[in-house]
Each structure stands twice: as structure tokens, then as C-alpha cells.
Amino acid sequence: MTAIITSLDVFRHRLDSGEAIPFQGMTLRGLDLSGIDLAGRVLADCRIERCVLAAAQLRGVHLQRSVLHEVDLRGACLRGAGFDRALLSACDLSEADLREAALTDVRAQGLLLRGADLRDANAGEASLAESTLDGIMADGGRFVGTWFTHCSLRGASFRDATLLKACFRDVDLGGSHLCAADLRRASFERADLRDVDFRGCRTEGLRLREVQLFGAPPAQ
Template sequence: MSGAVIDQSTLNRLLLEHQGFLRCLKGARRMAMTLDVAENLDFSGRKLAEAELVGMRLAGSRFRGADLTGCNLFGADLKGADLTGAQLGRATLRGTRLADASLREANLEAADLREGTLIRNQDGALKPVLLDHTETRMEGASFRGASLKRVKASRAMGGRTDLTNANCLGAVFKGVDFSNATMRGAVLTGADLSEANLTGCNMQGVILTGANLDHANLDGADLRTASYTPADLKNAKVANAKLSRGIDALEKGIQTMIYEHIAWVMSLGRDGSRADFSGVRLAHVELGGVDLSAATFAVATLTGADLSKGSFRSCDFSAALCDGTNFTTADLRGAGFREARLTQAVLRGADLRPLPLGASKAIDTSFAGADLTGANLSCIDGTRVRFDDALLRAVDFSNACLKGASFAGADLTGADLTGALLDGADFSDVKGLPLGMIEELTRRRM
């Protein structure tokens, strides 16, 4: 059937036979097609594990939620395909064309996206050839929120690739062209980015701890609020890169205020003085790991600041502008965020629980589009807070007051809402909650 055009009814029959193969039914055959045309067809939710789809033309087809674990897609054309939520662990994607494809929330753990092409040998049989210099076409592909742990993608990505909030732990991106790509909030811990082209890349909030950036080109890249150490960038080219400002780059008066406050905290109030940053502009400042507990940041501008791993217990962030601020694993117990704006902020693993003598308040606060994965918001007063399109996976909302809150479009996979007050809350288009629970919450709103 080489080069045959497959229609939906034929595809359904082949898929049914493949299900029998996966169940080890006698006489059932694995789906094995080469160079056939199956464009703009629907594979959504189907089980294609271990299928052979070498060189297939699958442009525009839908694979939403499909199981492609271990599938061989060597040299296939998936331009513009929808692979949202698909399982592609251990899949062979060498030489695969993924330009403008959507792989949002897809699992590509240990998949192989390196280069390769198909050629015919002298007897006419197709033979896969592994190359070092050709490019797999992925320009404009979206891997937003996808799992790319330990993926191999040497030189495989294309410009304008979207890796927002993707988990790329230990991935191999050696020599990859990520120019003008979006990596905002991605986890790149232990990833190999040596010799990669990251010029003009948006890397705000990226976690680069332990990544290999030897001879990587970061010219013009935006690393504000990213988590890294000077050693991580030691051998990288960082000309014109946008980096966070350290304390030493601030005005002398603000430096003094910070150091006086640190002395005040360490001496339990005997030395130094408590800091009041009300209305102060601290955009893109790097204060990671600093203890500024009980300081006042009311109406302050903290846009793009790095406050990761810091201690900000009982701080007042009322009406503060915290768009894109990195609060990763920060201690925010007892902090107040009333009417603050934290659009696209990163609060992974942050602790926002109330302290015994008071409640954490986030009344009328906006966390729209923020990443709060694994954050602890138990018992918080989040009346009328906005979590629209936020990443709220495994967040602890137990016993929180979330009356009138908006979760429209948010991802609540694994979130704990036990005992939370949700009167009037909006859960339209949320992801990760059981359908029955969403219907019940919607009825309660009405």
C-alpha cells in the first residue's frame, strides 16, 4: 500500500485491527504503513502504541489525547497536526516535520527528535539514514506545557518554537536553533544546551540550574527572572542579554535599605531597621534567597524581579505590580497581596499559607496566567481573586476562601479544593477536574 491515500473509514478499520494487536489477539496485525497519505484525519483518543508510520503524510490530522507511545514516525509529515495531550514517550520522531503543530501538554519523555531522512537503496527499499546536519522542521511548533524530559533533539527545533512551561529536565538540545523561541517558565535543569542558538529567546522564569550552556549564544535573550548561577553562564555568550539586576546595581539608598533590613531580621530587631519599599521601583532586580520578612512592598513595582527561594513572610505586597515576578519556592507565609497584580508570575512550590497570628490575604488579586504549580494556598483569603488561564497543578487550596474567584481556563490537575469556600467562583473551561465536579461547581455558582 505504499503511497496509498487513506480515508477515515479505512483508517478506522486499521485502528481497530491495531487494538487487537495490542491485546495480543490471534491474527491481529500491527498498524504498519510507509509513505501513505492520511492527511486531515482524526486519530484523537486512539491507541497507536508501537505503530509503524514511517514517512507518513499526516499534515493537519488530529491526535488529541492519542497514545503514540513507542510509535515510529521516522520522516513523517505532521505539519499543522494537533497532538495536544498526546502520549509520545519513547516515540521515534527523527526527521519528522512538526512545523506549526500543536503539542501542548503532550508527553514526549525520552522521545527522539534528532535529524534523519529516508532514502531508497539500489533494490528500491526505503532505508532510514541518520544525519548530523539536516534539520527537522519544527518552526512555529507549540510544546507549551509538554513533558520533554530526557528528549533528544540535536539541531531539531526551529525558530519561533513555543516551550512555555515545558518540562525539559535532562533534555539534549545540543546545537539546537531556538532563535526567537519562547521558553517562559520552562524547566531546563540539567539540560544540554551547549552550542545552542538562543538569540532573542524569551527565557523569563526559566530554571537553568545545572544546565550545560557551554558556547551557547544568548545574544539578546531575555533571562530576567530566570533561575541560574553565574557558573551556569560561565562559558556562554551573553552579549546584549537581558539579565536580572543584582543588589549592587541598585541605587545606594535602596542598597542600604536592603542591608539594614537583613541586619534587622538577623538580630531580631536589635540592629538595623525595617525596610519600607512602598512605591519603589524594583523591576528586574535579583533578590533570590534574600530574607526580607515583614518588609513593606505596597504599590512597589517588582515586574520581572527574581525573588525565588527568598523569605518574604508577613510582607505587604498590597497593590504591588508583580507581573512576571519569580517567586519559585519562596516563603510567602502570612504575606498580603490585596489588589496586587501577578500576571504571568511564577510561584512554583511557593508557600502562601497564613501564619498562626494572621491570615494571608490575596483579595482582588490577579494571578492570571501565573504558574503556581505545587504552591500551598491553604486557608488563604482569596476572595474575588483571578486565576484565569493559570497553571494550578497540585496547588493546595484546602480550607481557602475563594468566593467569587475566577478559574476560567485554568489547569487544576491534582489541585486540592477540600473545604474551600467556592460560592460564586467561575470554573468555565477549566482543565484537570472531573466533569461531574465541574458541573457541581457550576450549579453552585448559579
């Protein structure tokens, strides 16, 4: 039977137990961990539900294969964190620092990532659906084969990013910056591309279908 931790005292006791992986396979539920320092800790293969980790120090934390649902990570430092093959739903990562984070093969739905910093992050083969990524900074990031479906990316910055074979379907990219991005074999389907900066992009094999390219984007 999976252990469920709902007490902050129990959480801290296990955290200080000296075990290398104190929470493996456990469920963390309803904990207020605002501002906590878990830098470098291993939280892989966990379920984290309805927890608050706003402004937490999570640099280099290991969350591989974990399930995160309704987790508040606003303003958290997740630089270099490992999310590979994690499942995220209804989480708030607005203004979070995700620079150099590993997000390969992540499956995410209903995220808020407004103003998040994903510079030099690697989200190859990830899938983001029904999420708000307005104003994200993803310059230099790797998004090879990444799917963005029913997402808002208004004012996002993907300068010098690798978007090889990425798919943007039913998205709003109005006013975004994709200058010098690698868009080879990428596809945009039913996408709002008004006022997008495509200068210097690599576009061999780029596919466009039912896109809006002209006119000012609607006011935010």
C-alpha cells in the same frame, strides 16, 4: 502516486491488515483519531496533515522522517517516540508527554508546546522556530547544538539539561530554570533572561549578546 487516506474506515482497515508498515509513504489527511492507541506503531516516512490525535496513546511510535502539518497532539502520550529528522509545522503538542522522545535533527516551526513534558528527551541538532514552549519541563534533556529562534520559553525548566552549543536567538526565557544545566559554548542573542535561575550551570565558552538580565519579566 502517493496514496492519500482521508477515511477513518480505510485507516482502520490498513491498521488491522497485519502489514508491518501499513502507512509507509502515504498521506493521512483530515482524520479524527482522538484517543486512538497506536503505541509502538510505525508511521515513518508519512505525511500527516490536519489530523486530530489529541489524548492519543502514541508511546514508542515511529515518526522518523515524517512530515506533520497542523496536527493536534494535545495531551497525547508520545513517551519514547521517534521523531528523528521529522518536519513539523503548526502542530499543537500542548501538555503532551514527550519524555525520552528522540527528536534529533527535527525541523519545526510554529509549534505550540505549552506545558509539554520533555524530560530526558534528546533533541540534539534540532531547530525550533517561531514556537511557544512556555512552561515546558525539559529537565535532564539533551539539546546539544539545538537552535531556538523567535521562541517563547517563559517559565521553562531545563534543570540538569545538556545545552552544549545550543543557540537561543530572539527568545523570551523570562522566569525559566536552568540550574545545573550544561551551557558550555551555548549562545544567547537578543534574549530576555530576566529572573532566570542559572545556579550551578557550566558556562565555559558561554556567549551573551544583547541580552536582558535584570528586572522582573513582564506579567504573563
